[in-house]
C-alpha cells in the first residue's frame with residue numbers, strides 16, 4: 275500500500291473515532307503517524323536530486339514572494355502589473371505552466387515576485403504541478419494567496435490545508451516548546467504553566483509513536499498536540515501570508531467590504547488597477563523589511579542605496595547591519611551614531627545590540643576613530659596614518 279493510501283486510511287479511522295477523554299491518546303497517536311507519513315511523502319524519491327523540473331529560480335533581491343492560488347484567479351495578470359515582466363494571462367485554466375520571476379522596485383528595495391501555475395485540491399500529494407509549486411512557496415519569505423473574490427471561501431480553506439499538510443504554517447509563530455533528544459535518561463517532561471490541551475501521558479504516547487525514548491520536553495505555553503508534533507518533526511516552515519482577493523470589480527460593495535475587513539486580507543482588482551499601492555505597502559509591512567542609510571563621517575547620508583535588513587530573516591540589530599556591510603566590520607566597531615525613529619535623541623550612541631528601524635541613518639565609529647562633533651566637523655581628525663607619519667617625521671621615535 276502506498277503512503278497516500280495509508281494516510282487516507284488513518285484519516286478515515288480518525289473520522290470514525292469519537293472524540294472523548296478515553297480516545298484522546300489513540301487520536302494523538304494517529305495524528306503523529308499521519309505527520310510521519312507526510313514527512314516521508316516529502317522526501318525526494320531515491321536516485322533523484324530532489325529538484326523540481328524547471329522550477330528553481332535563483333533568489334534575487336531583498337526578499338521573495340510567491341503567488342499561490344487556484345487557476346485563473348489572476349496571478350499572472352498581477353505579476354505583469356507589479357513587475358512589468360510579462361507573464362501570459364488568459365481566460366483558460368493552467369495558462370501558466372512554470373515559475374516566472376519578476377522584480378518589484380519598492381522603497382529602494384528589490385523584491386522578487388514569483389508567478390506560479392495554479393494549484394488545486396490534492397496538490398500536496400502531487401496533483402498537477404502541486405509539489406513543485408509548494409516547494410517554491412516554502413522557499414519564499416511571503417506567500418500571496420490570490421483568491422477570486424467572486425467565488426466562495428472554500429478555495430482559501432483548501433489551499434491552506436494543502437500548504438499545512440506539507441509543513442507550511444501560515445501567519446503562525448513556532449510553538450513555545452523546548453524539545454531535545456537525548457541518548458539516555460528517559461523522558462523528562464515539564465511545563466511552566468497548567469496545560470489544558472495535552473498531558474504528560476499523551477506526550478509520552480506521541481513520543482512513543484516516534485520511537486523516541488530519551489528526551490527533554492518543556493512546554494512554555496499551553497500548546498496543542500499538533501504544536502507538539504510540529505516541534506518533534508522540526509521541519510515546519512513559518513511563513514507570513516496575505517490573502518489577496520482579486521476581481522472585486524465583479525463583486526458587490528457589501529461583499530468587498532466584508533472581505534477587506536478580514537485578518538491578513540486585502541481586496542484588489544487587476545483589471546481596474548484598484549488598491550495595488552495598498553497591496554505593495556501591506557507586502558512591505560508583512561516582510562518586515564527595514565532600510566538603513568549609511569552616513570560616512572563628515573558627509574551627508576547616502577539615501578540612494580540603503581542596506582535592507584529583515585526583522586524575520588537575519589534580524590535588524592546594529593550587528594546585523596555591520597555584518598551586511600562587511601564580515602570583519604563588527605570587531606572594529608566602537609559604537610554607532612543613530613538618527614531615526616529607533617533613537618531617543620539625535621544622534622544616539624548605540625551598541626551592537628541596538629535594534630534599528632525603517633529609514634534610520636547610521637554612522638559607524640570605529641575603534642581609534644574620534645567622534646564627529648555633531649555639526650559636520652570633527653573635534654580631531656582620525657586620518658591616523660597620515661598624522662602619525664607627520665609626527666614621526668618631526669620627532670622620529672628612538673628605538
Ligand SMILES: Nc1nc2c(ncn2[C@@H]2O[C@H](COP(=O)(O)OP(=O)(O)OP(=O)(O)O)[C@@H](O)[C@H]2O)c(=O)[nH]1
Nearest residue numbers: 346347348349350351363364368369370392544545
Ligand atoms: N474581472 C476581472 N478579471 C480579471 C482580473 N484579473 C485577471 N482577470 C482575468 O482572469 C483571467 C485569468 O487571469 P490569469 O492572470 O491568467 O490567471 P492565473 O491565476 O495566472 O491563471 P493560471 O496561470 O491559469 O493559473 C484572465 O482572463 C484575466 O483577464 C480582475 O481584476 N477582474
Ligand SMILES: [K+]
Nearest residue numbers: 346364366369
Ligand atoms: K488563466
Ligand SMILES: [Mg+2]
Nearest residue numbers: 349350369370
Ligand atoms: Mg498564470
